[in-house]
Amino acid sequence: MILTGKKVAIFNVANRKSIAWAIAQSIMKYGGEVILGYQNERFKENLEELIEGLSPKPLILECDVNSDERIEEAREIIEKGIGKIDGLVHSIAYAPTEALKSPFIETGREAFRIALEISVYSFLAMSRIFREIINPGGSIITLTYYGSEKVIPNYNVMGVAKSALESSVRYLAYDLGKDNIRVNAISPGPLSTLAARGISGFVDMLQLHRERSPLKRNVEHREVGDTAVFLLSELSSGITGETIYVDAGYNIMGM
Numbered sequence: 001m002i003l004t005g006k007k008v009a010i011f012n013v014a015n016r017k018s019i020a021w022a023i024a025q026s027i028m029k030y031g032g033e034v035i036l037g038y039q040n041e042r043f044k045e046n047l048e049e050l051i052e053g054l055s056p057k058p059l060i061l062e063c064d065v066n067s068d069e070r071i072e073e074a075r076e077i078i079e080k081g082i083g084k085i086d087g088l089v090h091s092i093a094y095a096p097t098e099a100l101k102s103p104f105i106e107t108g109r110e111a112f113r114i115a116l117e118i119s120v121y122s123f124l125a126m127s128r129i130f131r132e133i134i135n136p137g138g139s140i141i142t143l144t145y146y147g148s149e150k151v152i153p154n155y156n157v158m159g160v161a162k163s164a165l166e167s168s169v170r171y172l173a174y175d176l177g178k179d180n181i182r183v184n185a186i187s188p189g190p191l192s193t194l195a196a197r198g199i200s201g202f203v204d205m206l207q208l209h210r211e212r213s214p215l216k217r218n219v220e221h222r223e224v225g226d227t228a229v230f231l232l233s234e235l236s237s238g239i240t241g242e243t244i245y246v247d248a249g250y251n252i253m254g255m
């Protein structure tokens with residue numbers, strides 16, 4: 001029970017397939033307490049169903065990251081209801097659908113802005129706004145993808161966003177190191193989720209991954225959740241600013 005006594009806020013759960021929910025389950029399995037975010041009313045019912053029967057029932061709260069005020073409101077609710085926390089998980093990304101279907105060169109100014117603001121700036125804003133309620137020794141995690149460093153057809157502007165996200169992890173790790181707060185990214189192989197289904201050719205990505213990864217399979221949600229437990233726990237106390245692949249080894253292959 002390596003997370004006993006640790007409180008972790010996780011943003012955002014859309015449904016039972018969300019990586020955020022997999023991370024929540026692993027945290028609870030290892031003794032930690034979770035606070036769970038959802039983007040808007042549309043997802044609230046899903047989350048209420050997921051936590052039904054859990055005891056103690058986690059605090060759930062709405063957090064749309066398109067404004068700093070909404071993030072501040074979320075922090076205040078947590079501060080009042082729970083107090084300080086030991087971990088923050090940012091599992092949020094969005095790009096307008098057309099940007100994930102047309103060639104990258106066609107990406108418009110507005111689609112680019114939205115993708116980078118929701119998928120990258122929100123991580124910086126959340127880290128800054130939550131900083132004062134994270135205990136020393138705390139850990140911040142975000143979720144990235146291999147499309148940050150290699151071309152994955154159709155991933156397009158999300159690849160650019162994930163590069164910026166991984167760079168932000170390093171700069172935030174530097175800034176927050178003096179508070180003894182660590183910042184890392186997990187880079188999972190493809191997992192069937194609501195966000196992933198929005199990428200054209202996603203099913204082919206799953207198949208290619210099975211065929212080419214050294215372990216000859218796709219990764220499971222649980223494996224990403226368990227890696228988050230490691231990064232949130234004392235076991236990883238010397239690790240910050242890193243991107244950790246949970247991809248059955250796919251990224252090491254040259255051919």
Ligand SMILES: NC(=O)c1ccc[n+]([C@@H]2O[C@H](COP(=O)([O-])OP(=O)(O)OC[C@H]3O[C@@H](n4cnc5c(N)ncnc54)[C@H](O)[C@@H]3O)[C@@H](O)[C@H]2O)c1
Nearest residue numbers: 012014018019039064065092093143190191193194195196
């Ligand atoms: N599924 C994969 O194959 C895969 C692989 C690598 C990385 N990731 C990353 O994992 C993270 C979680 O995605 P997922 O695959 O679990 O899909 P998901 O759809 O379950 O989760 C995405 C979450 O982002 C939230 N979100 C989108 N716009 C938002 C906004 N404006 N404000 C607040 N929340 C907002 C959604 O409500 C949802 O809860 C993303 O960063 C994604 O890029 C996913």
